[in-house]
Amino acid sequence: MDTRQLKTLMAIVTNGTFAKAGDVVGLTPSAVSQQIQALEIELNATLFDRTSRPPKLTPQGMQVIEMARNILREEEDAKASLKGDRIAGTLMLGSVRSSALNLLPRAIVQMRAQYPELKTNLRISLSSNLIADVAGGRLDAAVVAEHMGIPPALRWSPFLREPLWLIAPKGTTLIDPQQLLNERPFVRFRSAVPLANLIDTEISRLGIVTQDVAEIDTIGSILTCVRQGLGVSVVPHVALQEPEDMDLVRLPFGRPQVTRQIGIVERTVSPRAEIIARMHETLANLCGDHGLARTD
Numbered sequence: 001m002d003t004r005q006l007k008t009l010m011a012i013v014t015n016g017t018f019a020k021a022g023d024v025v026g027l028t029p030s031a032v033s034q035q036i037q038a039l040e041i042e043l044n045a046t047l048f049d050r051t052s053r054p055p056k057l058t059p060q061g062m063q064v065i066e067m068a069r070n071i072l073r074e075e076e077d078a079k080a081s082l083k084g085d086r087i088a089g090t091l092m093l094g095s096v097r098s099s100a101l102n103l104l105p106r107a108i109v110q111m112r113a114q115y116p117e118l119k120t121n122l123r124i125s126l127s128s129n130l131i132a133d134v135a136g137g138r139l140d141a142a143v144v145a146e147h148m149g150i151p152p153a154l155r156w157s158p159f160l161r162e163p164l165w166l167i168a169p170k171g172t173t174l175i176d177p178q179q180l181l182n183e184r185p186f187v188r189f190r191s192a193v194p195l196a197n198l199i200d201t202e203i204s205r206l207g208i209v210t211q212d213v214a215e216i217d218t219i220g221s222i223l224t225c226v227r228q229g230l231g232v233s234v235v236p237h238v239a240l241q242e243p244e245d246m247d248l249v250r251l252p253f254g255r256p257q258v259t260r261q262i263g264i265v266e267r268t269v270s271p272r273a274e275i276i277a278r279m280h281e282t283l284a285n286l287c288g289d290h291g292l293a294r295t296d
Contacts, residue, residue, distance in 0.1 A: 160290055
């Protein structure tokens with residue numbers, strides 16, 4: 001199997017048509033078609049439904065795409081290793097959609113500047129999906145909160161341990177956290193993620209009955225509501241990094257103050273282990289006083 005054919009196949013999927021793929025890989029549309037036909041003959045499979053315009057992948061084609069992606073990444077890794085440049089190739093990353101996502105783009109930019117041959121591909125999803133994708137080899141690593149459902153074949157390494165803060169609009173004079181939660185309108189973080197459960201569990205443990213004024217599934221939107229005076233809420237430390245957040249009143253949440261951990265999950269045996277370790281180090285450094293070094 002010629003990897004040039006696989007690269008052409010991936011170019012078609014990425015760009016939508018045979019003609020556009022030809023522009024990317026430097027072939028005429030007829031040459032692109034010939035490569036795909038040769039690949040179909042070799043695999044004894046029909047990859048595209050050519051009755052539609054543009055041609056669409058068949059179920060067999062979707063299977064081959066997954067195979068092609070893995071083969072091309074292995075080729076890229078092998079070339080990087082032979083050159084003695086292990087911090088190269090493409091790192092397939094996942095991340096939960098939370099305030100932790102504020103850190104990851106900055107870490108990726110730093111890694112690119114330090115290792116110009118490194119490419120990254122970022123996917124945002126739920127923790128459970130990301131963990132399954134890392135276990136299945138579809139992702140090299142993912143940024144997720146501390147999670148009970150991590151299989152034995154995976155390793156979770158925290159890079160951040162941060163406190164949670166009760167936040168209130170600028171000018172709030174009441175400084176008793178429990179009284180604020182009992183008496184002021186509350187903007188609840190409602191999402192199927194560990195952070196939301198952590199907040200709800202502590203509120204329940206404290207015996208507080210909140211006066212919910214909104215239920216919101218993103219931390220960024222919660223911050224906006226609190227800045228505008230809608231109510232009080234609870235957010236992690238890493239979310240409070242923008243200049244406009246400095247005016248918010250922040251008080252320790254929980255008794256004692258609740259913390260949470262964010263880390264990288266990866267396979268225990270991974271060809272990208274060195275790159276993932278560098279990414280972990282970069283993320284921990286960005287976390288400042290709340291960063292955690294790897295223990296292995």
